[in-house]
Amino acid sequence: MSTTRTTQIFYASTLYGATTLAAALDSGCFGPADRRLLLVGNNAAVPETTPALDRMPGFERLRGRFDAVLSWNEAISPLHPSGWTPRADDLPLLERHLRLLWGLGDDRLEIALESVQVAPALTIARLFPEAALDVYADGLMSYGPTRNKIDPLVGERVRRLLHLDLVPGLAPLLLGEFGARAEVVPTEAFTKVVAELADAVAGPEEGPALLLGQYLAALSLLSPAEEEELHVRMVRGAVARGHRRLVFKPHPTAPDAWTRRLAREAEALGAELTVLDRPVLAEVVYREQRPALVVGCFSTALMTARTFYGIPVARVGTRTLLDRLTPYQNSNRIPATLVDALVPDLEEGAARAVEARAVEARAVEVLDAEALAGLVAAVGFAMQPKVRADLRGAAVRHLSGPLAERTRPYFKRRRLTVLGLPGGLPVPRHPRVRRLARRALRLKRALAT
Secondary structure (H helix, E strand, O other): OOOOOEEEEEEEOOHHHHHHHHHHHHOOOOOOOOEEEEEEOOOOOOHHHOOOHHHOOOOHHHHOOOOEEEEHHHHHOOOOOOOOOOOHHHHHHHHHHHHHHOOOOOOEEEEEEOOOOOOOHHHHHHHOOOOEEEEEOOHHHHHOOOOOOOOHHHHOOEEEEEEEOOOOOOOOOOOHHHOOEEEEEOHHHHHHHHHHHOOOOOOOOOOOEEEEOOOHHHHOOOOHHHHHHHHHHHHHHHHHOOOOEEEEEOOOOOOHHHHHHHHHHHHHOOOEEEEOOOOOOHHHHHHHHOOOEEEEOOOHHHHHHHHHOOOOEEEOOHHHHHHHOOOOOOOOHHHHHHHHHHOOEOOOOOOOOOOHHHHHHHOOOOOOHHHHHHHHHHHHHHHOOOOOHHHHHHHHHHHOOOOOOOOHHHOOHHHHHHOOOOOOOOOOOOHHHHHHHHHHHHHHHHHHO
16 A cells, blocks of 8 residues: 655745635645645746735635645745746756755655746746646636647646636637646636635625726836826726726736826816725725726736626727737737627727616627637637647638638738738749749848848
């Protein structure tokens, strides 16, 4: 009879991730284990100035699900979690060090990770080569393809992709190239954990409009001035819809000056704006304040509001962001595509003061579940044609089907041309013409430099 212990390690870098893990544990997604350890990482640019998730309000209500809480940052200090990739020759020595440091001995390990495509999750997976792996999804990005080609020694160990059912009926593409089984974390379990984190006092019957900031300038998707203007458009659009009480939830690292301008803009329009400066989940705010409308650009929180809590949602600037995303395979493309396709535009008809719920009632989804799956498969193939070559047939069917013109804004013509997909420019077939075209393109690039 074997006496080897089984230890489960759960890596999380955000309170949203820890909440998802808690919901998965509560609903029986993980089998029995001798020990369950939560490994906390802090991926902020300057971790010393940003609290880790185990120091955030509400975490104590999650702690009891784990036998101990470990710090990845402390284990690899002074290295930064996102920037450290150990050499292959050092992996066995580092594994022995971590087993000793965390008291793992010869335990059989099962590890649950987020964002296994990049460090630090990828680093952890490589450090424990015998461990069985599960990946839990990072919001809407899970519906897109794996952003990088993963070493099969890691990818083939992934048993499951655990994900919230943010878009009912839509299956994630993430890690599909390795045959990872998609498994839904029950919505009821997630909302129950969120209820634990929320204050016990019930909010008003009809709450304010909640505006979600994402700090896209930090991702180089917008300039700081453009993002500030995006937030101002949220204020103007919400007021035009008839809201006089607004709450702005900024990204934790966004400049304070932005919120001051929003407050002045709201006051000039006859509305009152409150800045939510507590580092809490948007879902907790849904429980506490019962917002009448949630506004954002392409945040996952728009879909949790819409799908889990039945709150009307609206988007601002999503189509502009889609046009700006570079390269085409940017992993934010699928979240932005889904929000643009499923969420009504806040500014559409903003000249008329309309109740927020009437906006939601008028909103008609562009695509049904089957068509939406076709769109996501087509965008996913265009993003990662080598990683997900199996999606080419689905991409061709969608791009040559009846919805092709309707969904054309989600594709770049040059990308379609390069991949030989419907909707691209015709490519000359004669070899001499093709050589001349390639020579002209090389000359154009040379002159540009």
